[in-house]
Amino acid sequence: MVVINRKLIKEFQVQSKTHPDKSIRAYYEALQKIAKESKNFNKFLSNVIKKRLDLNEKHLANLIYRSTQYIMLYHNGKRNLSDMESDDWVKEYTALLSDGALQELHYTQTISENTQTTKYQRYAGPKAALRAIFDSKSINVADLGCGLNIGLPGIELDFPYLKIKDNTGDNKITQLIKDQVFVKQGISVDIYDPKEKLAWALACSFYPGELGSLEETESLIDFLWNKTRTSFYRYDAKNIARLWNEKKLPLMDAVITSTFLYQLNDEERKKTFRNIGKILKQNGILIVNDFVEVDGSLSWDVDWFEKGASSYRTVILVKNKKGFSRPYEFIVWKNARCREASAGRDFEKVINFKF
Secondary structure: OOHHHHHHHHHHHHHHHHOOOHHHHHHHHHHHHHHHHOHHHHHHHHHHHHHOOOOOHHHHHHHHHHHHHHHHHHOOOOOOOOOOOHHHHHHHHHHHHHOHHHHHHHHHHHHHOOOOOOOHHHHHHHHHHHHHHHOOOEEEEEEEOOOOOOHHHHHHOOOOOOOOEEOOOOOHHHHHHHOOOEEEEEEEEEOOOOOOOHHHHHHHHOOHHHHHHHHHHHHHHHHHHHHOOOEEEEOOHHHHHHHHHHHOOOOEEEEEEEOOHHHOOHHHHHHHHHHHHHHEEEEEEEEEEEEOEEOOOEEOOOOOOOOOOOOEEEEEEEEEOOEEOOOEEEEEEOOOOOOEEEEOOOHHHHHOOOO
8 A cells, every 4th residue: 555545545435434425435435445565646636736736535435435436426327326336346347447448537527527516405404594584585695605506496396395303393494494485696616617517526516325305306406407597607606706896786684505515624714704794784694504514603513424313514704894603503514414303502592583
């Protein structure tokens, strides 16, 4: 084993035991086996690590899987990955490494791409927050790091979500999700144009056990893109205030960041928060929907797949003269698939916000 690879291979070991999808657990188990035997694979890993100093081991391990899934789906034509076991992945990944063109594609993606996970279901939390806070008021909303750009269009068009298990006792979250949010102007922003990166974004958005709904999602995307009035801008969301100045866009009542900020380092997040503050109205809200914990402040050093706990939350911050209020924990999700919701510690405070 190449010394530089040890931390990443350790991450493979962690995810082979903790990832919620059994096929992905088997994938990371397979990579550990290959790393013990393949000089080619170790060279591949060390080259990737040297190029991706911007990513920690957890993010890099995820990116390597997403690139593999992309190749399986769109080059090998294999969509039934849910029953793959470790030996199956060893066979498939070894074949990938043996194909010069596919290995080059795999390498190029891992050194140049970033994950673009977009699950429409995840926007149930932001929609519930918007409805709770703004009721039937017509509002301007921006979605930063929008990925496939289906989240805000779905809110605008009142497209339904999958049924959730609502642990609030009186189904408050369920009702908020069903009620319409009135979007006066919607603006979605991502560093990539989803129409140019659709296949990559889809490969990043599903676990193997969920690929049965891939065609349904493709139909949903087509419907929302054709019906929405939400504007899309290709721009680096970390510098969002610059876009607002260039295009003379209106200030927002609310900004959504869904599964976006966790991908940034601390300095990038601070910069992004400052920029978001510049495009929000006074007392406007920032909805952080992400892998994050709340204890007086936002903590990003969390385990995505910790057993017996959840790190995926919908959190509210209010713009004030000093920047932002403390974070209000609105919803705690059982996991990032957002099918089971519990009231966060500040749930009632958010429900009773009035603007």
